[in-house]
Amino acid sequence: MIWIKTSDLISLLREKGKKVTPQRLAICQEVFSRDDHPSVEQIYLNLKNKYPTISLATIYKTLQLLKEKGYLQEVGTSNGSVRYDPNRNLHVNLVCTKCGEITDVIPKTLPQMWSVLTSDLGIEPQSQLLNIYYTCKKCGKIGIIPNV
Amino acid sequence: MIWIKTSDLISLLREKGKKVTPQRLAICQEVFSRDDHPSVEQIYLNLKNKYPTISLATIYKTLQLLKEKGYLQEVGTSNGSVRYDPNRNLHVNLVCTKCGEITDVIPKTLPQMWSVLTSDLGIEPQSQLLNIYYTCKKCGKIGIIPNV
DNA sequence: GTAACTGCAAACGCTTTGCACTCCC
DNA sequence: GGGAGTGCAAAGCGTTTGCAGTTAC
Numbered sequence: 001m002i003w004i005k006t007s008d009l010i011s012l013l014r015e016k017g018k019k020v021t022p023q024r025l026a027i028c029q030e031v032f033s034r035d036d037h038p039s040v041e042q043i044y045l046n047l048k049n050k051y052p053t054i055s056l057a058t059i060y061k062t063l064q065l066l067k068e069k070g071y072l073q074e075v076g077t078s079n080g081s082v083r084y085d086p087n088r089n090l091h092v093n094l095v096c097t098k099c100g101e102i103t104d105v106i107p108k109t110l111p112q113m114w115s116v117l118t119s120d121l122g123i124e125p126q127s128q129l130l131n132i133y134y135t136c137k138k139c140g141k142i143g144i145i146p147n148v
Numbered sequence: 149m150i151w152i153k154t155s156d157l158i159s160l161l162r163e164k165g166k167k168v169t170p171q172r173l174a175i176c177q178e179v180f181s182r183d184d185h186p187s188v189e190q191i192y193l194n195l196k197n198k199y200p201t202i203s204l205a206t207i208y209k210t211l212q213l214l215k216e217k218g219y220l221q222e223v224g225t226s227n228g229s230v231r232y233d234p235n236r237n238l239h240v241n242l243v244c245t246k247c248g249e250i251t252d253v254i255p256k257t258l259p260q261m262w263s264v265l266t267s268d269l270g271i272e273p274q275s276q277l278l279n280i281y282y283t284c285k286k287c288g289k290i291g292i293i294p295n296v
Numbered sequence: 297g298t299a300a301c302t303g304c305a306a307a308c309g310c311t312t313t314g315c316a317c318t319c320c321c
Numbered sequence: 322g323g324g325a326g327t328g329c330a331a332a333g334c335g336t337t338t339g340c341a342g343t344t345a346c
Contacts, residue, residue: 019300019345040335055303060336076224076277080311081335092265097274107268113261117240118280120255126245129224129279134271167320167325188310203328208311228336229310 004032016069023054027062037075037083037093037102073127075102088127090114096136103136164217171202175210185223185231185241185250221275223250236275238262244284251284 009028013020066072075085078100094103157176161168214220223233226248242251
């Protein structure tokens with residue numbers, strides 16, 4: 001979860017020459033207050049209560065904006081739709097291959113080994129996406145034979 | 149690049165109770181003989197010369213099959229279409245954020261640090277996707293101001 | 297006041313599906 | 322021979338776009 005104050009959000013948008021609209025604030029607050037990896041649909045459904053007229057187009061446009069500015073990253077797709085990750089810090093996504101649930105973890109050893117690795121490669125990463133595919137405990141317990 | 153003999157491919161398919169068709173062989177050979185990360189469209193165009201009647205549907209179905217069986221991994225999307233990686237071994241994808249080119253690298257230190265990391269996490273990864281987003285040398289040289 | 301934003305609907309493009317025909321086993 | 326696979330066309334669905342009306346500044 002990324003804690004961000006509304007006032008900071010406003011100056012963030014203004015800084016970029018972008019207008020601060022209620023819709024944008026709502027979308028940002030929704031995205032950055034979650035600690036999961038929502039799809040556009042999930043964001044839309046959650047906002048529809050408070051903003052009944054909000055449209056998918058606006059959400060797509062705002063997420064596009066946040067992605068371009070580097071505040072958001074795509075974590076891959078699940079059931080055909082993109083999932084977003086508000087956490088741009090170095091971390092690992094544990095992706096359950098059965099239920100699709102994504103959990104963030106930051107292994108203690110990760111920061112140091114990652115800096116060694118990237119300096120070995122001689123590149124300056126803008127960002128990274130580290131997904132580990134596994135079977136989560138919940139799904140591991142259930143004795144369903146996967147249909148593969 | 150994954151070197152795989154046609155005879156191995158055939159027994160691989162048979163093993164899984166799948167029929168060996170010329171189309172499937174062609175698709176497999178196309179995918180596994182490349183060392184880039186082709187889209188469905190690229191595979192289709194390359195095969196159309198030799199198999200003028202091959203259809204996108206068949207390619208989609210075959211790639212789906214290979215993915216289910218674990219011989220292929222999605223590396224994310226570029227321009228709206230999925231890119232596939234025939235390399236299921238532990239490696240890093242260097243993804244240029246400007247031209248979209250993807251390069252595989254295997255840092256010397258990676259295998260050991262990765263096994264430390266996963267054992268720390270106490271999980272058994274089925275696979276992983278390690279993408280590093282950067283600007284490749286070709287794009288870094290060109291003095292275009294990114295429109296972001 | 298005006299340029300940017302919203303939201304609707306239509307368009308778009310990648311992917312999946314249904315189905316008749318074909319072919320591997 | 323029979324069931325699985327192919328390929329065509331159509332449908333599906335997430336996403337983008339055009340545009341008229343609205344709003345932030």
